[in-house]
Amino acid sequence: EIVLTQSPATLSVSPGERATLSCRVSQTVSNSLAWYQQKPGQAPRLLIYNAFARATGIPARISGSGSGTEFSLTISSLQTEDFAVYYCQQYSNWPRTFGQGTKVEIK
Amino acid sequence: EVQLVESGGGLVQPGGSLRLSCEASGFTFSDYGMNWVRQAPGKGLEWVSHISSSSSSTYYADSVKGRFTISRDNARNSLYLQMNSLRAEDTAVFYCVTSFVPSGTSGTTLWGQGTLVTVSS
Numbered sequence: 001e002i003v004l005t006q007s008p009a010t011l012s013v014s015p016g017e018r019a020t021l022s023c024r025v026s027q028t029v030s031n032s033l034a035w036y037q038q039k040p041g042q043a044p045r046l047l048i049y050n051a052f053a054r055a056t057g058i059p060a061r062i063s064g065s066g067s068g069t070e071f072s073l074t075i076s077s078l079q080t081e082d083f084a085v086y087y088c089q090q091y092s093n094w095p096r097t098f099g100q101g102t103k104v105e106i107k
Numbered sequence: 108e109v110q111l112v113e114s115g116g117g118l119v120q121p122g123g124s125l126r127l128s129c130e131a132s133g134f135t136f137s138d139y140g141m142n143w144v145r146q147a148p149g150k151g152l153e154w155v156s157h158i159s160s161s162s163s164s165t166y167y168a169d170s171v172k173g174r175f176t177i178s179r180d181n182a183r184n185s186l187y188l189q190m191n192s193l194r195a196e197d198t199a200v201f202y203c204v205t206s207f208v209p210s211g212t213s214g215t216t217l218w219g220q221g222t223l224v225t226v227s228s
Contacts, residue, residue, distance in 0.1 A: 038152075043202055043219065043221060044152065045218075046215045049214070053213065056213045056214060094157075095154060095166065095168045096154040096157070098153065099151075101151045
């Protein structure tokens with residue numbers, strides 16, 4: 001199975017600052033990679049699909065990049081509602097797999 | 108309103124069985140593949156199973172293969188997960204999730220609110 005490794009595990013950022021999250025994949029997935037945001041007590045929400053396409057309703061300050069085995073999620077200016085846990089997921093191969101998550105916390 | 112509503116979770120003893128259901132509304136259920144994703148308490152997300160729109164294809168995580176069976180009834184707009192031989196490590200919130208649903212030039216995946224399965228004696 002394809003293994004996704006996210007870094008860092010926790011990212012401490014001040015509101016208004018830029019945050020960059022990384023997702024490394026054990027074998028190439030082309031651009032079949034998604035990013036999800038999850039807040040406590042809520043279901044995950046799709047942010048990015050196909051590595052860089054924003055899902056419906058996702059603001060432009062959230063962007064995805066990368067291809068092959070190295071991907072990034074960038075939040076250009078963190079708002080209070082962006083503090084959450086973020087997961088990457090590959091949908092190139094079965095079984096689908098998620099990264100272990102990156103928690104973005106208030107510094 | 109677009110909605111996925113899971114049910115059927117609860118407390119079950121190790122070795123027992125449980126059947127989860129997910130009822131869809133507000134979109135054409137039969138057009139989309141469906142998934143179950145779970146999350147153990149305080150842990151990350153784990154994809155569990157997928158079924159294609161016509162039920163012609165199914166896929167499972169290795170951790171549940173041979174124990175869980177995914178199915179759907181498009182006439183009832185419903186998705187199911189039959190879980191047998193349950194283990195303590197199956198304890199989790201189980202989410203019903205659509206495959207990607209296009210909308211205009213973008214789209215999203217739809218998630219239910221989740222149903223908690225607790226396996227304990």
